[in-house]
């Protein structure tokens with residue numbers, strides 16, 4: 001329970017089995033969340049994402065950035081990125097996330113979705129560069145969007161709406177057994193920024 005969202009029980013596991021997803025709700029007051037959104041939009045080194053699908057190099061409309069404790073290389077969707085050093089804003093948001101989740105992180109992937117037309121398709125965050133079963137914490141700013149989980153075998157579905165200034169935590173065997181996605185939606189016309197704090201194996 002936090003000062004800002006009395007209704008959100010972050011100890012609840014949203015998954016029925018094979019992993020754990022906790023939603024902390026809004027962990028920041030509105031004015032702080034607004035200020036972080038503006039700051040991230042301006043100061044992050046946003047770049048169009050490049051993914052290789054069926055051997056074709058494609059530039060996504062969605063923008064990304066990758067930061068870390070060291071110049072970690074991170075490979076996903078057949079492209080490799082090198083982490084930039086933490087700016088002040090991310091140091092603050094990492095500390096806040098670490099306090100709430102009682103875990104530590106050494107890298108962060110940021111995504112900027114300009115409108116509801118942009119999303120992320122089904123995947124799990126289980127690349128070899130990531131420490132196996134380490135927690136992944138997700139901070140969201142801007143437009144509220146639906147975040148979906150799908151069990152790899154049973155295809156069971158769980159949807160969570162990620163609010164402005166909110167925190168979500170994925171732990172245990174979640175990435176082994178569940179996929180997640182950010183479905184595109186015509187209902188949203190404003191931008192959203194998402195930060196996923198992760199642990200790269202060193």
Ligand SMILES: O=C(O)CCC(=O)C(=O)O
Pocket residue numbers: 109111120125138147162180182194196
């Ligand atoms: O934008 C989101 O909420 C999720 C992003 C995501 O799944 C990822 O970066 O791996």
Ligand SMILES: [Fe+2]
Pocket residue numbers: 123124125180
């Ligand atoms: Fe992901």
